[in-house]
Amino acid sequence: MLSILRTIWLTFRHFFRKKVTVQYPEEKIKLPARWRGRIILSRDPDGEERCVACYLCAVACPVGCISLQAGEDEYGRRYPEFFRINFSRCIYCGFCEDACPTYAIQLIPDFEMAEYDRRNMVYEKEFLLVDGQGKYQGYNFYRISGLAIRGKNKGQAENENPPVDIKSLLP
Amino acid sequence: MSAPLQTIFIIAGVLAVVLSIAAGLVWAERRLLGFWQERYGPNRSGPFGLLQVVADTIKLFFKEDWIPPLADKAIFSAAPGIIVCTALLGFAVIPFSPGIFVVDLNIGLLFFLAMSSLGVYSIVLGAWASNNKYALLGGLRGAAQMISYEVFMGLSLMGVVMLAGSFSLREIVLAQRKIWFVLPQFVGFIIFFIAGIAETRRLPFDLPEAENELVAGFHAEYSAVKFVLYYIGEYLGITLISALTVTLFFGGWLGPGFLPPPVWFFLKTAVFIVFFILLRASLARPRYDQLMGFGWKVLLPLALLNLLVTGAVALLMR
Numbered sequence: 001m002l003s004i005l006r007t008i009w010l011t012f013r014h015f016f017r018k019k020v021t022v023q024y025p026e027e028k029i030k031l032p033a034r035w036r037g038r039i040i041l042s043r044d045p046d047g048e049e050r051c052v053a054c055y056l057c058a059v060a061c062p063v064g065c066i067s068l069q070a071g072e073d074e075y076g077r078r079y080p081e082f083f084r085i086n087f088s089r090c091i092y093c094g095f096c097e098d099a100c101p102t103y104a105i106q107l108i109p110d111f112e113m114a115e116y117d118r119r120n121m122v123y124e125k126e127f128l129l130v131d132g133q134g135k136y137q138g139y140n141f142y143r144i145s146g147l148a149i150r151g152k153n154k155g156q157a158e159n160e161n162p163p164v165d166i167k168s169l170l171p
Numbered sequence: 172m173s174a175p176l177q178t179i180f181i182i183a184g185v186l187a188v189v190l191s192i193a194a195g196l197v198w199a200e201r202r203l204l205g206f207w208q209e210r211y212g213p214n215r216s217g218p219f220g221l222l223q224v225v226a227d228t229i230k231l232f233f234k235e236d237w238i239p240p241l242a243d244k245a246i247f248s249a250a251p252g253i254i255v256c257t258a259l260l261g262f263a264v265i266p267f268s269p270g271i272f273v274v275d276l277n278i279g280l281l282f283f284l285a286m287s288s289l290g291v292y293s294i295v296l297g298a299w300a301s302n303n304k305y306a307l308l309g310g311l312r313g314a315a316q317m318i319s320y321e322v323f324m325g326l327s328l329m330g331v332v333m334l335a336g337s338f339s340l341r342e343i344v345l346a347q348r349k350i351w352f353v354l355p356q357f358v359g360f361i362i363f364f365i366a367g368i369a370e371t372r373r374l375p376f377d378l379p380e381a382e383n384e385l386v387a388g389f390h391a392e393y394s395a396v397k398f399v400l401y402y403i404g405e406y407l408g409i410t411l412i413s414a415l416t417v418t419l420f421f422g423g424w425l426g427p428g429f430l431p432p433p434v435w436f437f438l439k440t441a442v443f444i445v446f447f448i449l450l451r452a453s454l455a456r457p458r459y460d461q462l463m464g465f466g467w468k469v470l471l472p473l474a475l476l477n478l479l480v481t482g483a484v485a486l487l488m489r
Contacts, residue, residue: 004454007453008454010453011207011449011452012207014208014209019209019210021209021210021211
């Protein structure tokens with residue numbers, strides 16, 4: 001009997017405790033920096049698209065929500081002709097970010113993506129592409145790789161030796 | 172104003188107030204439970220979430236009113252009304268202040284006991300007419316629980332009747348001008364309150380519902396408006412038991428003069444309603460045999476003993 005009264009008193013005292021509820025739209029919690037939220041496509045420091053349309057993200061995606069079509073400009077630089085993510089399927093696992101060889105696809109701490117229309121959940125490239133570099137600053141795939149494209153020939157990449165002339169005997 | 176007109180006026184007023192309290196309790200209960208579980212409860216719709224009542228009502232009224240094909244349709248439809256009617260009739264004898272009461276029966280207390288006993292028909296008939304095993308089990312439990320707790324609910328009140336010398340609730344309140352009956356009749360108060368919880372089928376004595384064993388017990392098959400009626404009946408029951416506790420043991424409308432009598436009555440009743448909800452927030456449901464054992468082996472002898480001692484003292488005092 002005494003324990004019952006004590007229980008009632010303890011419950012009553014909870015009235016004055018601090019509430020655990022986060023009043024969400026008015027009050028927001030701080031998300032961790034590595035939160036896996038909305039997916040973006042970032043640009044390199046020169047302002048070009050980082051994505052080289054290698055399809056690795058689409059292959060890695062467990063739910064198959066990424067679809068893209070590779071294209072190539074006249075200088076041999078690859079880019080996605082379209083890049084489409086169906087966020088109504090996406091499970092925010094981050095495998096695409098892991099798979100990406102050029103840091104192009106990234107998950108950012110934003111999860112407020114509710115829509116009234118299901119079709120609005122499909123994001124095209126222009127909605128995915130951001131102007132900044134995202135989480136990985138200063139990385140430029142084409143400046144590191146040995147590929148010759150516009151403004152950079154063979155041997156001009158960072159940490160790359162000039163190409164050896166295999167037809168010559170000179171040292 | 173002529174007397175019949177005044178009576179009609181009071182009846183309409185009491186109905187409006189009591190029904191709106193019962194509806195408001197839907198919100199109050201969820202809000203208070205939230206606070207006691209360190210949450211906020213419904214606070215979005217309107218000021219303090221008060222419009223939640225409206226939202227819930229609209230939702231429930233637009234739900235499909237489904238009657239099971241194998242149910243006894245007439246009884247199934249009539250059963251929820253019984254509990255609301257009996258609970259509302261119970262309010263007829265309660266004196267809210269010296270001038271505000273629907274009727275001052277000289278057997279007011281017996282009338283209340285009769286009405287709360289009739290409420291069990293609602294449970295049993297609704298459960299039986301549902302033609303559902305869970306509902307039937309809930310109804311059986313409800314019948315056994317309410318009838319056995321009815322026994323010493325009546326007995327525990329006899330001490331009050333002895334002290335006041337009347338069955339009329341108005342006389343009982345007036346007899347408490349010197350001292351509230353909660354002090355001389357403390358045991359009676361405890362027994363009455365426990366029996367009152369059992370009568371309204373509230374936690375911890377909600378065995379007829381017992382949603383984790385019996386789905387929803389006697390109202391498992393009910394939906395929409397009929398379900399609302401059961402709920403309103405339950406909240407009316409809470410209000411009725413609280414009001415009666417106040418009338419019988421806590422001096423009814425009596426109180427220091429700075430507030431008018433109806434306000435005192437309302438405040439005291441509110442305290443007990445909140446206590447009902449607090450009990451729900453804190454206590455676990457006993458097993459069925461524990462409930463029956465507690466009733467027959469502890470509370471009934473205690474009520475009889477209380478009656479005996481009160482009678483003896485009342486005789487000595489005379």
